[in-house]
Amino acid sequence: MSALGTEPEAELSIGDVAEQTGLSVHALRYYEREGLMLTRHIPRGTGGHRRYTSMDVKWLVLCNKLRASGMPLARIRRYAELVREGPGNEQERLDLLQEHQARVEQQLAELKECHRIITRKVGIYRQHLADDSTQDLWNITAQR
Amino acid sequence: MSALGTEPEAELSIGDVAEQTGLSVHALRYYEREGLMLTRHIPRGTGGHRRYTSMDVKWLVLCNKLRASGMPLARIRRYAELVREGPGNEQERLDLLQEHQARVEQQLAELKECHRIITRKVGIYRQHLADDSTQDLWNITAQR
DNA sequence: CCTTGACTTAGAGTCAACTCTAGGATTTAC
DNA sequence: GTAAATCCTAGAGTTGACTCTAAGTCAAGG
Numbered sequence: 235m236s237a238l239g240t241e242p243e244a245e246l247s248i249g250d251v252a253e254q255t256g257l258s259v260h261a262l263r264y265y266e267r268e269g270l271m272l273t274r275h276i277p278r279g280t281g282g283h284r285r286y287t288s289m290d291v292k293w294l295v296l297c298n299k300l301r302a303s304g305m306p307l308a309r310i311r312r313y314a315e316l317v318r319e320g321p322g323n324e325q326e327r328l329d330l331l332q333e334h335q336a337r338v339e340q341q342l343a344e345l346k347e348c349h350r351i352i353t354r355k356v357g358i359y360r361q362h363l364a365d366d367s368t369q370d371l372w373n374i375t376a377q378r
Numbered sequence: 379m380s381a382l383g384t385e386p387e388a389e390l391s392i393g394d395v396a397e398q399t400g401l402s403v404h405a406l407r408y409y410e411r412e413g414l415m416l417t418r419h420i421p422r423g424t425g426g427h428r429r430y431t432s433m434d435v436k437w438l439v440l441c442n443k444l445r446a447s448g449m450p451l452a453r454i455r456r457y458a459e460l461v462r463e464g465p466g467n468e469q470e471r472l473d474l475l476q477e478h479q480a481r482v483e484q485q486l487a488e489l490k491e492c493h494r495i496i497t498r499k500v501g502i503y504r505q506h507l508a509d510d511s512t513q514d515l516w517n518i519t520a521q522r
Numbered sequence: 523c524c525t526t527g528a529c530t531t532a533g534a535g536t537c538a539a540c541t542c543t544a545g546g547a548t549t550t551a552c
Numbered sequence: 553g554t555a556a557a558t559c560c561t562a563g564a565g566t567t568g569a570c571t572c573t574a575a576g577t578c579a580a581g582g
Contacts, residue, residue, distance in 0.1 A: 259558090278560090282561095299491075356479055391529080407530090408569080425578045426577075451570095
């Protein structure tokens with residue numbers, strides 16, 4: 235209920251985070267090594283085990299979305315660096331996000347075009363099979 | 379104008395095909411080795427140079443669409459095998475295409491969701507910058 | 523005829539993004 | 553108290569899809 239975003243923050247083990255994000259524990263260690271997290275070093279508990287917070291989980295969920303839309307890890311690292319630097323570079327963050335947004339729009343257009351072509355081909359084969367036309371159609375792959 | 383699809387068929391060098399498909403000559407040789415073409419072996423001219431036809435170009439353009447929509451080369455190879463086998467396996471080809479069609483639809487849904495999230499984040503940063511609010515907002519990355 | 527550019531093969535190298543292994547240390551459940 | 557599960561580090565291995573290299577052969581323009 236507190237308006238300030240600094241609540242108790244139950245700490246999470248790497249296994250918990252893996253479960254909540256769908257990333258493997260291997261991938262999570264790799265992400266830390268690669269500087270993709272919000273802190274350069276995930277704090278460790280007494281026994282040396284990583285202690286993540288729910289902020290980390292939120293960040294990783296965002297990373298998953300960025301990855302799923304084709305952003306390379308190198309670009310995510312750059313974004314993480316900007317966030318780690320703290321306030322002052324918001325314009326640069328915006329630029330990075332907008333560049334990616336444009337890419338995603340391109341991808342969407344391309345994917346829709348692919349879908350159109352595949353759907354047409356599916357239609358041709360459906361037709362062909364429905365006709366029961368065992369006619370050796372010259373080469374169905376070249377149609378249209 | 380001939381209704382039968384077997385016209386003169388000017389032959390094309392690997393360089394011509396590369397230019398027309400956007401694939402590199404290296405990739406084209408690789409595709410042949412991997413059994414992704416309509417014939418197991420692209421015929422060679424007297425000097426041992428590959429001679430492609432416009433059918434090959436059409437096929438490769440389709441392959442590009444399938445690849446661009448995330449079909450792995452192994453799956454394209456399977457499709458190529460079915461086409462090489464000739465008539466009789468149309469149902470199997472249709473199944474393969476429909477499976478891919480479904481995947482593309484999933485991808486489209488996922489990509490749209492990513493786009494929505496990125497757009498929201500872009501909106502937050504735009505707002506923040508427009509407000510000229512140099513207020514050290516706690517952590518903009520965690521917003522919403 | 524000769525040079526330049528395109529082509530040939532076989533095989534090695536690259537890149538991103540993990541994924542796995544070895545050899546231990548720590549934590550948790552009974 | 554102990555066994556099983558989970559965690560640690562450092563580093564090697566994997567996968568897919570090319571991409572490049574070496575050491576030539578072939579073809580086209582002047």
